[in-house]
């Protein structure tokens with residue numbers, strides 16, 4: 001089995017029948033890991049599909065393979081790519097990575113100015129997020145939207161979050177800040193231009209030196 005065996009697409013109305021199966025898998029996986037999640041109803045997941053804010057994957061034989069959706073917070077200042085789940089039949093072939101890349105691209109298209117963040121206890125997701133350019137941050141860097149944090153109420157670790165005054169919990173917070181990334185990119189471009197200029201000057205000096213050698 002390879003990643004070529006899967007079709008990854010933006011979910012739409014024709015996929016709403018998969019919402020219950022997806023929610024069931026999210027809940028079962030959380031139970032198996034013994035960690036918490038912000039539980040979502042099939043209706044919530046179906047609405048994400050109808051809004052064009054979700055990515056769904058299928059194996060070429062038609063079996064549902066994976067899912068992830070976009071949530072917006074603080075009036076769109078923040079976006080989260082949440083609810084990532086891969087059908088246990090199809091894990092460890094790079095599907096989560098491919099789904100996350102697709103939902104990340106969709107988030108950047110739909111909300112180019114939003115910061116994209118995630119809260120996770122999972123090593124796989126931390127790895128994937130790092131590759132996408134997310135960086136670990138403190139909770140204070142995340143959205144302070146009460147509706148977002150209310151989602152943590154269904155997590156088994158909610159008491160920990162509350163006891164720490166929402167400054168800390170079991171999840172690692174990661175953030176992709178488009179403004180910071182643009183600054184980094186500008187610095188990289190400037191550095192490349194400086195190096196190219198230096199290279200041209202060295203080349204010119206060598207040429208002139210070899211011409212001088214020919215004279216003598």
Ligand SMILES: CC(C)(COP(=O)(O)OP(=O)(O)OC[C@H]1O[C@@H](n2cnc3c(N)ncnc32)[C@H](O)[C@@H]1OP(=O)(O)O)[C@@H](O)C(=O)NCCC(=O)NCCS
Nearest residue numbers: 029084085086091092093094095096097120122123124125
């Ligand atoms: C976590 C999950 C989405 C990973 O899906 P997947 O398709 O198996 O992941 P991928 O094959 O794309 O692997 C991505 C990377 O994570 C690593 N990885 C995958 N599962 C891992 C695990 N359980 N523990 C540690 N690393 C893992 C892979 O080795 C890969 O790393 P690499 O790029 O260095 O090779 C899947 O196990 C799942 O659905 N779990 C239940 C739901 C869940 O935990 N969702 C995340 C909520 S934040």
